[in-house]
Amino acid sequence: MSAQTLNRRNRELWLLILALIVGAGAMTLVALARDNEQPAAAVPMMALVGAAYSVAHVIVRRAAPQSDALLLPLAAILNVLGLAAVYRLSPEELGPLQVTWTLVGVAFFVATVLWVRDHQILARFKYILGFVGVGLLLLPVVPGLGRTVNGAQLWVAFGSFRFQPGELAKICLVIFFAAYLAERKELLAIASRRIAGIHFPDLKHFGPLLVMWGLSMAVMFFEKDLGSSLLFFSIFLVMVYIATARFVYMAVGGVLFAMGAYIGYQTFSHVQARVEVWLNVFDPRLINNESYQLAQSLFALATGGLFGTGFGLGRPDLIPAAATDFIFAVIGEELGLLGTTGILICFMLLMARGFRTALQSRDDFGQLLAAGLTTIFAIQSVIILAGVTRLMPLTGITLPFISYGGSSLLSNFILLGLLVRLSHRNAAMPDPAHTAEILIGGRT
Amino acid sequence: MQKQIYRVGVALVLAFTAIFLQLNYVQIFAAERIAENNANPRELLQRYSVKRGDILTLDGTRIAVSQDTGGKLRYRRTYPEGELYGHITGFNSINYGNSRIEASFDDALLGDSGVITMQDIEDQLFGDKDEAGDHVRLTIHSRLQEVARDALGGNRGAVVALDPTNGEVRAMWSNPSFDPDPLASHESKEAARYWRSLKPRSTNSPLISLATSGGYPPGSTFKVVTTGAALESGRYTPNSDFPDPVALEPCSESEPPCMPLTNRSLTNFTRTACIGGGRIDLFTALVVSCDTTYAIIGLEIPSDVFDVAEGFGFNQNIGFDVGAETSRFPDIDDDDEPLRAYAGIGQGDVVATPLQMALVAAGVANDGEVPRPRLVREIISPTGEIVRRFDGETMSEAISAETADTVTEMMVAAVNEGTGTAARIPGVDVAGKTGTAQTVEGANPHTWFIAFAPADDPKLAVAVIVEHGGSFGSEATGGAVAAPIAKIILETDRSIRRW
Secondary structure (H helix, E strand, O other): OOHHHHHHHHHHHHHHHHHHHHHHHHHHHHHHHOOOOOHHHHHHHHHHHHHHHHHHHHHHHHHOOOOOOOHHHHHHHHHHHHHHHHHHHOOOOHHHHHHHHHHHHHHHHHHHHHHOOOOHHHHHOHHHHHHHHHHHHHHHHOOOOEEEEOOEEEEEEEOOEEEOHHHHHHHHHHHHHHHHHHHHHHHHHOEEEEEOOEEEEOHHHHHHHHHHHHHHHHHHHHHOOHHHHHHHHHHHHHHHHHHHOOHHHHHHHHHHHHHHHHHHHHHOHHHHHHHHHHHOOOOOOOOOOOOHHHHHHHHHHHHHOOOOOOOOOOOHHHOOOOOOOOHHHHHHHHHHHHHHHHHHHHHHHHHHHHHHHHHHOOOHHHHHHHHHHHHHHHHHHHHHHHHHOOOOOOOOOOOOOOOOOHHHHHHHHHHHHHHHHHHHHHHHOOOHHHHHHHHHOOOO | OHHHHHHHHHHHHHHHHHHHHHHHHHHHHOHHHHHOOOOOOHHHHHHHHOEOOOEEOOOOOEEEEEEEOOOOOOEEEEOOOHHHHHHHHOOEEOOOEEOHHHHHOHHHHOOOOOOOOHHHHHHHHHOOOOOEOOEEEEOOOHHHHHHHHHHHOOOOEEEEEEOOOOOEEEEEEEEOOOOHHHHOOOOHHHHHHHHHHOOOOOOOOOOOOHHHHOOEOOHHHHHHHHHHHHHHHOOOOOOOEEEOOOEEOEOOOOOOOOEOOOOOOEEOOOOOOOOOOOEEEHHHHHHOOOHHHHHHHHHHOHHHHHHHHHHHOOOOOOOOOOOOOOOEOOOOOHHHHHHHHHHHOOOOOOEEOHHHHHHHHHHHHOOOEEEOOEOEEEEEOOOOOEEEEOOOOEEEEOOOHHHHHHHHHHHHHHHHHOOOHHHOEOOEOOEEEEEEEOOOOOOOOEEEEEEEEOOOOOOEEEEEEEHHHHHHHHHOOHHHHHHHHHHHHHHHHHHHHOO
16 A cells, blocks of 8 residues: 555544544534433444444455545544434434444445446446336335325335335436446537537437436326436436536426426426425415425524524424434534534535546546436435525435435445545546557547 | 536535525524514423523512423413412413513523523533523512502502602502413413403403503692692792682683683682682692692693603603503693693693502602602522612602602691591501592593602502592592592501501
8 A cells, every 4th residue: 555545544534533523522412412311322322333434444445545535534424413413303213223224324335345346347237227226216106115205205115114215226327327328428419400509419319318308207297206306307417418518408308307397386286385385485374384394494594593502402303304304404403504504515525526536537437427426416415405495495305414314324325435436446547548549549 | 528527516516505695594694583483483492491480579479480281381370369460470471472570571580680600501501401580579568469459449440559768669459450370371272262351452451550551630649749840940838829719710701810712711629719718828729639729830830840740750761660651741832821720730631650640659758759660679599599689769850858848748738637538547647649530521530549658757659549439439539539548558558567
């Protein structure tokens, strides 16, 4: 291991320790503030989480020594702050469960780092992954499996075990898109005609776009969820744009989606309600019914002010679904604008490291994969953050690494593992594309 | 692809920036406005998680107490004495907010008196599950308050009694009153049912304290103020000599003294000359409550009367612990001269609350210095230490000590040999003045009495009003109806404090 690599890993270690100290501090504050609810239970919880991250660090040190030193610590600090917030809301039930999910998540992270030695392997399974992704996405529609929560049918249940397949589907689909676009990007980028001064590709190249549009419409109409639909379609459009530099795909896709969304708005009362609530959240007729949740979220954020009430000292438990979709409002009430800004900065840094990984990738697939994973992580964060702060209509999805939930933590840790893998490869391997160029005199 | 990735990154950074700006708006700029929405239960839950301090009378009766319900809103306020202290404690209600002491001493009762202790710092850092507020000890004496209620009986009216030396209100009772207890109910429907029965929008609602908000013509009790002004002006002495007609006739029909700019005459209440014999001196005019004399003074020195009235608290914000309406003495233009005559006898546009008239008595009793009336003696921590003590202060100087002495002498004579004989107490000189105030045409007059005793070392000043003379009806006078009530109050305080 070179001195530079060693330095990088040690930096990661120190940052991880720092993140865990912050987490332990947060857990201590929660335990002190809620002293009648067994503060001692927080100690084994933090010990387990600390052990899990130690293992993750050792594995990264061995298997991906040249990977980005910030990715794991940034995810860790978001994760432990989220854990403290979940523990604060439900110290007996969801808190310990979230620790379990964190352990499982970190295990999947480790597995990803260990098994996906070369990301090109993933490209080989692109169609399988694509089908699995679509299958997972549509799984909640299967009669007898799907479960409806808050008007949207995004859950699947096997007996007492429930999960949100959409969370895992997003990774499968991003891998598929990346592989597919890396192969076809030149083709898709060819402009065959000009209409009104804009270069239009051949109509047949709009085929994949229409397929994806159909899929996202299916999600919207069968699962009744505009947010997930928007998430999947927009990640596809962004990746097409990155691959082809043709903004026209995004424009056409945007128009198509807007049409679909309008029909969805007209068709589903709960989508209309979401918009109505967004526009008139403090309307006295809505505030104890439809807009109750969003209003409580805003009350929590407003109560927090600049410094917050202090961890464990506010009343964010008044917000329905506080531990999952509205976890950010919990942090806003108790840690204030300083806390929420800190979280935003961590999200932006994590996003920045993801895009850096993408920019440094030596091959098209790696580049598209890193950019796609980073983008879907960032868009998902933006959608839910904008929702709970009333910047746009609310869509119930989780806040990566922070919200309570097994499906969410698991898939985000896999996503993180892939980014760590890709960043290691960038630094460790010679540029294969560049090599190929020299060998065969051009890129294919 | 580098360029596109860069652009997507910039777009997402902009999205995060928009969220950051929105957070600044929600958490800082609009935070107060958002958080104070009624649908935000935080403040309510916080307030009701604190064991609100007791409200105690001077002699230690707990008249507002917090009860642990064990529910989500943990403490419920109860008022064991029912309507006896309704207008003093006010209520602590989920539906209707707080009023009176519960409102003006809310911070103290919630344990936020502005004095920071180590306990507060610890609570701030680690939260506190069992927060308790401070107790508020009033200046009201429970026995005097009960006696005031019993003495007024079923009559509409008010009794205010205060210590003239420091302004501590010893009794303040208005009939009708209300029971704050149902309003403090955590059962919203129970509170609402009682609230509606109180007809909160009616001007006759029992929620209104006649003692502090009832505006009445003070009638002849105001002659105490006019006398003070006359003596202060230097133009009159107790021996000053006035004509003693049956009425002041319009100047168009009569020689001075007469009523200018009108064709209505001002007739004595008795419809006779006050003492007969053509002349009357100022001293006697107060003793027998001679209207024509005071109408003449009102006409002759209007600005002196105005100034002294303001000195006693008219047109001033009294700044009372539970709030009080401002009493009014009009600044009368030259073209309304007849009103000045009526103002001199406390009629016309003069409007006074019973509290204000108690302050007139207290001001005379206290060598001309009007004390600021107070209801709260001290604030006591849950552990029993006195956190804050309130001391008496002078609100204003209405008349000189010398004038006050003279007015006192005249008021003693009014009780001993004039209109107020019903307030005589054997062995004690009582200074007092009756009032029988005309209201609307056809209605029986309001009956007033203001007094203080002992005259040489005043301990208690009292004002009593019985609306429309109570059971006496058209025969009612201040001397017959209100003076006996004042006497009972004075006697009770005498036996409590042994003066």
